[in-house]
Amino acid sequence: MATIDPLLVILFAANMLILVLVVLFVVKSGCFSLQNKIQFWLIAGYILLLLASPVVIQMLPKENFADERIKKVSEKDLYVQTDLYTIAQGASPEQIKGVFVLEQWEFPYNGSTLNVVVRPLYEYDVVIVVERKDSADGKIEVVNYASKPIVELLDLSEFMKPHKVALDGNVLKVTAPERLEIELGMFKNEFVVSQILGDTELQSAPWRYGSQLIYLRVPADVEVQSEASVHFVEKQ
Amino acid sequence: MSLTGISLTEPSFFDTVKKQFLYKLKGRLGLFLAMIGVQIMALLFSLSGASSHGMGDNLLYFSFNEFSSDQVIWFTFLWIFVVAVLITTKDYQNIDFTFVANRLSSHLSNVGFLITAAVIGGVTAMLSGILLRIVIYFTRGHYLLSENFIAAPEVVLTGIAVTILYLLLVSALGYFCGVLVQLSKVFIVILPALYIGTVDFLARELPVIVKVYNFIIGENSLALLAVKVLITTALIYACSCVLANRLEVR
Numbered sequence A: 001m002a003t004i005d006p007l008l009v010i011l012f013a014a015n016m017l018i019l020v021l022v023v024l025f026v027v028k029s030g031c032f033s034l035q036n037k038i039q040f041w042l043i044a045g046y047i048l049l050l051l052a053s054p055v056v057i058q059m060l061p062k063e064n065f066a067d068e069r070i071k072k073v074s075e076k077d078l079y080v081q082t083d084l085y086t087i088a089q090g091a092s093p094e095q096i097k098g099v100f101v102l103e104q105w106e107f108p109y110n111g112s113t114l115n116v117v118v119r120p121l122y123e124y125d126v127v128i129v130v131e132r133k134d135s136a137d138g139k140i141e142v143v144n145y146a147s148k149p150i151v152e153l154l155d156l157s158e159f160m161k162p163h164k165v166a167l168d169g170n171v172l173k174v175t176a177p178e179r180l181e182i183e184l185g186m187f188k189n190e191f192v193v194s195q196i197l198g199d200t201e202l203q204s205a206p207w208r209y210g211s212q213l214i215y216l217r218v219p220a221d222v223e224v225q226s227e228a229s230v231h232f233v234e235k236q
Numbered sequence B: 001m002s003l004t005g006i007s008l009t010e011p012s013f014f015d016t017v018k019k020q021f022l023y024k025l026k027g028r029l030g031l032f033l034a035m036i037g038v039q040i041m042a043l044l045f046s047l048s049g050a051s052s053h054g055m056g057d058n059l060l061y062f063s064f065n066e067f068s069s070d071q072v073i074w075f076t077f078l079w080i081f082v083v084a085v086l087i088t089t090k091d092y093q094n095i096d097f098t099f100v101a102n103r104l105s106s107h108l109s110n111v112g113f114l115i116t117a118a119v120i121g122g123v124t125a126m127l128s129g130i131l132l133r134i135v136i137y138f139t140r141g142h143y144l145l146s147e148n149f150i151a152a153p154e155v156v157l158t159g160i161a162v163t164i165l166y167l168l169l170v171s172a173l174g175y176f177c178g179v180l181v182q183l184s185k186v187f188i189v190i191l192p193a194l195y196i197g198t199v200d201f202l203a204r205e206l207p208v209i210v211k212v213y214n215f216i217i218g219e220n221s222l223a224l225l226a227v228k229v230l231i232t233t234a235l236i237y238a239c240s241c242v243l244a245n246r247l248e249v250r
Helices: A006-028 A034-059 A191-197 B002-027 B029-046 B070-086 B090-098 B103-143 B153-183 B187-201 B207-216 B222-249
Strands: A099-108 A113-119 A127-132 A139-147 A164-168 A171-175 A180-187 A212-218 A223-226 A230-233 B051-056 B060-067
Touching: A034 B029, A034 B103, A099 A164, A113 A127, A139 A164, A180 B051, A180 B103, A191 B070, A191 B153, A191 B222, A223 A230, B002 B029, B002 B103, B029 B070, B029 B103, B060 B103, B070 B103, B070 B153, B103 B153, B103 B222, B153 B187, B153 B222, B207 B222
Parallel strands: A113 A171, A113 A223, A127 A212, A127 A230, A180 B060
Antiparallel strands: A099 A139, A139 A212, A164 A171, B051 B060
16 A cells, blocks of 8 residues: 655645635634625635545446456466467467457358458458368358457457458358447546656557457358458468 | 834734735635536546557447546636736735734735645545545546555545645746736736747756756755745745835835
C-alpha cells in the first residue's frame, strides 16, 4: 500500500480548513441578496458534488471493467509464435500454439470442381489454404482458424467475428465479417500529478491484432479454382 | 493617548483588509460560477479522451483512449488568470472606495481573494477528475480498464497541492499583467506579443525559457516546488504592489 506524504495530508487539511472557513465567513458576514444566495448555493452544490465523488467512485461495481470481464494472458503467452501464414507454407494448424478454431463448417459435395469466391475481393485478402484429402469422401470441411488479438495483455478473442461460408452449387462463397472496432479506455494521471509522482504508462507488452485463415479440406477427386489467392498444401 | 491611538490603528487595518476580502468574496461569487462553467465545459471536452492510438487490420481495429482531467486544470488556469486581470480593472477596484482603505489593504484583500480562488480552483479541478471517471464509467464502462480508475489518496492530494501552487503562480502573473495594463494600455499589445514570441516561437532556443521551465515544471519534489512557487508568487505580488503605487502617484 502506498504511504501518504505527511506534507500532503497537512496541505489537504489546510485546503479543506480554508474552504470551510471561507464558507463560514461568507455565511456569517451579513445577509445575502437573493442573487447571491442562488450563486452561493450553486457553488456550494458543485463543491459538494465534487466532494462526494471520491465516495461514490468507491461504490461502483468493479466487475464492469473490461479487465475484470475479459480473460488475461501472461506475457509468456504473448511471445508464443502464432504466425498463421506458416500454415500456408505447410505447417499443421493444430501444432501452432495460440491458434484456435473460430468456426467450422462441413458441406456434402459430389462435384468435380469447386470454385472458391471471396467477398469483398481486392479490399480484403484472406489467406485460403486448401488440403486435398486422401479419399473421395464427398465432404468439404472448412475451418476458420484465428490467432488471438491481445491488447494490454487482454485476450480479445471473444470479440472476433468469423467469416461467413456458404456452398451454392459448385461455388463456395467466403464472405469477410464486418470490421469490428473496439475502443478501450483508461485513465492516466494528470500532468500535475505526473510531475511529482511520475507518469503512468500503458503496459510495455506489445499488442497483437490477431488474424484469420480459411482452411479447406476437399475430397481427393475435387479440383479447386479461385480468383483469389489460394495456397495448396499436402495432407499433414 | 498614543497607546489608544496605536490600539485603534493596528486592528483597523487588518479589519479593513478582512472586510474588503469578505466583501469582494461576496460581491464576486459570479466569478466562481464562471469557474464552474469553465470546468464543466472542460469536463465535456475531456469526455472524448485526452489521447488516442490504435492498430488493426481489415477485420479488427483496436483503439486505446486515455482520459484525464488535464483540460479542466488548464481551463482553471485560464480562468484564474482572467480573474486576476479582471480584479485590477477600474470597475472592480471601485469596490474599495466603499471602505476607508488604502492601496495596501486593497492589494492584500485582492491577494486574499486570489489565494481563496486558487484553493477552490485547485480542489475542484482535481476532484472533477474523479467526477469525470464516474461519468465515463457509466458512458463507456464496457470497455474501460480499471487501471488508475480509483486514484490513490496520494495521487489526488498531490494533484490538488500542485494545482493550487500553479494557480497561485498563474494568478500572481495575471495580477501583474493587469497592473501593467492599468499602468499603460500599450501592454495590451506588448504582453500577448511577448507571450506568443517567447512561448511559441523562441521557447526552444532561449536558454532563459528552458531555465524557467526546468525551475518550475521540471521540479519533481513537492516541497521544493512549493518553496519555489511561493517565493516567486510573493515576488510577483510585491512587484505588482510597487507598480500599482506608481500608478497611484501618477
